[in-house]
Amino acid sequence: MVIGFDYGTANCSVAIEREGQFQQLPIAGSDKLLPSMISAPIRSVVSEWLYRHHGVSYQTPEETALLQQALRTNRDEDLPVSAQSVQFGLSALSQYIADPQDVWFVKSPKSFLGAKGLKPQQIAFFDDVVCAMMLHIRQQAEQHTQTPIEQAVIGRPVNFQGTGGEEANQQAIGILRRAALRAGFRDVEFQFEPVAAGLEYESQLTCETRVLVVDIGGGTTDCSLLLMGPEWRDKAQRSESLLAHSGCRVGGNDLDIMLAYKQLMPLLGAGSPSRSGKALPLLPWWNAVAINDVMAQGDFYSPSSAQQLQQLVKEAQHPELVTRLLTLWREKQSYQIVRSAEQAKIDLSVQDETCCPLDYLENGLTHHLTATIFREAIESPLQKMLQQVVEVMQQATTAPQVIYLTGGSARSPLLRHALEQLLPNTPIIQGDDFGSVTLGLTRWANTLFR
Structure with a gap:
């Protein structure tokens, strides 16, 4: 069976x-x-979980070294690895x-795939992380299809997060491809996420239309100006x-990270003075919330x-x-404070003000936020x-006839208003x-693999 697979920064879905x-599904x-x-209890559990419970292969020198190290670490820590040792989504x-100090946790692994300076064994570990998620999702999907799923078109942004340009993009694509193949997919292709979103919109068009697709995802913003319509539908070659x-x-x-940094971190001492009157260095506060930056989080912890x-x-x-920042470090609460900012962002998309509870840092600690402050x-x-x-408008020789706005962050009235202006x-x-x-990727998958 064929699927479209949106392995997203914020959410994953298949169709x-x-x-x-x-x-x-x-x-x-x-x-x-x-x-x-x-x-997982610790990061090394992921590799043993894949190997022991799902028969995932470890063939390259980097993969083999990673698995051997994981087996040794888990044995030394006296950690039995069960089928439930690795959790996903809201369960994770x-x-x-429940226990931030003693749980290894990663939100948005996709954010790290294009990171510059990753060593071969670090890349092998990200292969395992993505493989674990893809394998879990494929198995969940197969429970509903009751049919093996072996072919997939996976979405990709125009540019992955990272500062390495096209080299970073190829690194990320390589991780996704290897992970998908190890997770049980036989045939894997990729499509730009904004193009995929446009393909879903195209199914509604009755004549050729110039469509500006604006896809605001969790980790990237992608725009494509496309000719779309019945005459293009079902064509496997769409470059023109x-x-x-x-x-x-x-x-x-x-947006979540910046809101956390600008509005919540001052409650933890960011921007406050030292006893001598000089400003305290801001880097520790930024590193604390930069949850999509491997190096920053490594430095902070x-x-x-x-x-x-x-x-x-x-x-x-x-x-x-500043003691609150030390508490955040000790309890490993970076993800929690950014999630608090995310919830505030969601609230302020439909209301003018909200209250952000931060009880996990200090009993009774809250912060009032307004839509103006958010902007x-x-x-x-x-x-x-x-x-x-x-x-995109500078590249193009013609203007769009319609804007198709999509993505998990596209609901914000601020973003829509900015586009209107x-x-x-x-x-x-x-x-x-x-x-x-996801639906556009599925349409493309059925065009490629039919």
Whole structure:
């Protein structure tokens, strides 16, 4: 069987074609979206779980070395690895929140795949993380299809997160391809996520239309100007229909991180003065919330960071604030504080103000936020997102007739209003924010593999 597979930064989903209808499959209980989260007692458990419970192969020198090290570590830690040792989605989040100190947890693994400077064994580990998630999702999907799923078209952004340019993109694609093949897929192809979203919209068109697809995902913002319509439908070669495209490594996660940094971290001492009157260094506070940056998180949770934070508490004019940052370090609560910001973002998409509870840092600690404060906090990443539209319009020789807006972060009134100001006379169609890409990938999969 053939599927479209959106391995997303925020959520994962898959879809199939059945009797001419395209539909997403439940992969998290009855839910069609699996939040992109994974947890285990420690990270080495993932490799042994794949090997022992799912028969995943370890063939290259890097893979073999990773597995051997994992087996030794788990044995030394006296950790039995069961079929339930690795959790996904909200189950992973619950496991982490219940015991953040003693649970290995990663949100949005896709964010790290294009990271610059990864060593071969680090890449092998990310192969395992992605493989574990893909294998779990394929198995969940097969429970509903009752048919083996062996062919997939996987979505990809125009540019993955990372600073390595095309080399970073190829690194990320390599990880996704290897992971999918090891997870049991026989044939794997890729399609740009904004193009896939456009393919879903194209199914509704009755004549050729110039469509600007704006796909604002969890980790990236991608824009494509496409010729779409009945005459293009079902064609396996679509290069002539792609008029321009652009993408940046900024998405909904960056809005959450920036809101956390600008509005929540001052409650933990960010921007406060030292006893001498000088400003405390801001890097520890940024590293604390930069959950999509491997190096930043590694620096923040290093042993030397604890010593630095203890020293900052002594030097601070308001040590009670910086003590909260030390608590966050000790309890490994970076993901929790960014998730608090994410929930505030979601609330402020439908209301003018919200209250952000931070009880896990200190009993009774809360912070009041308004839509105006939210807009000010996210101004920098918002402008980077809009710049992608500007770049597409500069590449193209013609203007779009319609904007198709989709992606998990596309619901924000701020983003829609900014687009309306940028292209004031172009109608905006709101897509299925959490389904357009997946359904479009499925249409493309059925075109390629039929």
